[in-house]
Amino acid sequence: MVIAGGSIAAATTAQALRAHGFEGGITLLSDEIHAPYSRVPLSKGVLSGKETLDSAALPELGEDVAVRLGARVTELRPKEQRLVLVGGEHVPYDGLVIATGARPRRLAAPDQTGEYVVRTLEDATRLKGRIGTAESVLVVGGGVLGMEVASTCNELGLAVTVVDRDPPLRRLLGAWLADRVVESAVERGVRFVRAPEGVRLVGSPEVTGVDCGDRRLNADVVVSAVGDIANTDWLAGSGLLHGADLVVDERCRVAPDIVAAGDVTVTRAEDGTVRRSPHWTSAVLQGQAAARSLLDGDAAPVPRADPYYWTEQFGLDIKMSGDIPADTEPTVLAGDPRRGSGLLQWQDRGRPVAAVSMNHRVPVAKLKKLGARASVTA
Ligand SMILES: Cc1cc2nc3c(=O)[nH]c(=O)nc-3n(C[C@H](O)[C@H](O)[C@H](O)COP(=O)(O)OP(=O)(O)OC[C@H]3O[C@@H](n4cnc5c(N)ncnc54)[C@H](O)[C@@H]3O)c2cc1C
Known part of the structure; x- marks a missing residue:
């Protein structure tokens, strides 16, 4: 079995394959230089300095899982049952797990530098270093991630402004709970700015703030937390994508001998709409389900929809x-x-x-x- 991806969905699938009796070879291909780690503390304890980088590491996979780091997959050839890696190496598989997750959406123009995001250990380390010498931060995006970054920066004593098109947090938390969190943030001195038309990063080459249409906001640090993009580009020639979407069925299957799990996936509802659930628990549940599907096909159990999320802020x-x-x-x-x-x-x-x-x-x-x-x- 070959697993493309190097984080929680990939690691969970590897563990579940073993737990359900698979005794053949498992190879995990990750383009990162770190063994699988959790992103969850990156916007919280790791960014604030309360937790070490080591604390983000996921439990080690056993020696019977070959973890190849710095192994970027560039192409899938399903008919030949093989992957192509960045240096041209071909990796054959009997069963394939696609778990390449997502990357942050960015707002900077190609010639702009200094836009911060938080997705990887490197991102968190870079931002932590910068906010250590800064006095003000502007967070673009009032979703859960943006608000966690805002909360950590506020805790560290920076002047924090959150700017968003919409009122913060409402999509996931609903208006009532979102408003309670925002009240708590405002009590702690966070400033919120609505920008119904969206924002444009300003500064050349270094980003120094945002243009909100009717006004300009400046800060020492600008962090974008404006959503993510599924890492499906490498699947472009595979014939598996619907547009840019990698759609999985109720057992996380994509095609014969190919399953997928985590942030890279979408599911299709009965009315045809697609839905992403880019959360830790979904990645774990899908990883477990994907492993069972590879091993047991139609006899694999259909995982129960079990939306469960958490956040810590303000x-x-x-x-x-x-x-x-x-x-x-x-x-x-x-x-x-x-x-x-x-x-x-x-x-x-x-x-x-x-x-x-x-x-x-x-x-x-x-x-x-x-x-x-x-x-x-x-
Ligand atoms: C800062 C932060 C905080 C979060 N906090 C929470 C929280 O509190 N609660 C919660 O429920 N969720 C939280 N999440 C969301 C949660 O972390 C994600 O849902 C989870 O990481 C998804 O796991 P994944 O394995 O599907 O994808 P990812 O974590 O994106 O991992 C994908 C892996 O595949 C690798 N990869 C990508 N492309 C290739 C390729 N072509 N070849 C080889 N490898 C490749 C990537 O480098 C990465 O290692 C947070 C996310 C972030 C960024």
Whole structure:
């Protein structure tokens, strides 16, 4: 089995192949120079300096998994069942796992330098070094990643501005919870700017700020957190893509003997719309499902949809299960969220659809039971 990719989806698939009895060779091809690590602390503890770079490492894969670092895959030839690496080497496979994840979307023009992003260990190290000598930071993008970076910079004493087209965090957290987090950020001195027309990075060659249409904002450091792009380019000639999308079925299958997992994938709903779920838990669940599919085909179990995410920012430790509705208020099951802690549940026509713990200790299994799908199938 050959796995293209070097992070949580790739590592999980390798482990799951072994756990389910696969005894043949497993080769993991990663274009990074580090053994697989978690990105989760990069915007949090690693950026703040509370956690070391080593703490991000994922548990080592056994000696029976050949991990090849600096091995960038450039082409897939499914008919020949082989991959081509950057130096021209061909790697044959019996079963292939595509787990090449995603990369940050960038806003800088080709001649601009100094736009920071946070995706890799190198990105986090570079940004950490820069904010260590800076006084102000401008974060473009008020999604979860942007807000975590903003929170860490705020904690480190920088003057922080977050600029976004839309109100921050609403897509994942819904309006009610997003507003609580923003209140907490504002209390800590973070400034929010709406730029309905979007922003343009300014400065030449070094980026020094953004143009928001009606005004210009400057800062020592500009960080873009404006979404990511699935790493599917190397699959362009494979015949497997729908546009730029790598669509997996309910068992993470793409084609005979080819499966995929993690941020690189999209799933298609019954109405034809495609959906990405670029989160840690999805990558783990898909990695496990992909391994089972390679080994057992149609007999592999269909993984249960199990949306579960978390974020830490502005003094709030938030864990979410289910899909939080855009505009509904939750029922408070415990605590007092307006004082910064609580256990919350959202319902739709009397049925639970999501649950959140905010600075409130609750076992994950219980939270999942209170949240959407677990409650419905329980
Ligand atoms: C800073 C940060 C913080 C996050 N925090 C959270 C959080 O708190 N909670 C949460 O649920 N999720 C969080 N996430 C999201 C989570 O980390 C991702 O969903 C997860 O990393 C996806 O794993 P993956 O293995 O699918 O892809 P990736 O992590 O993108 O890994 C893909 C790997 O494949 C390699 N690769 C790419 N192209 C090639 C190629 N052509 N050849 C060989 N190798 C290649 C890449 O270098 C990389 O090693 C965070 C993400 C970031 C960036």
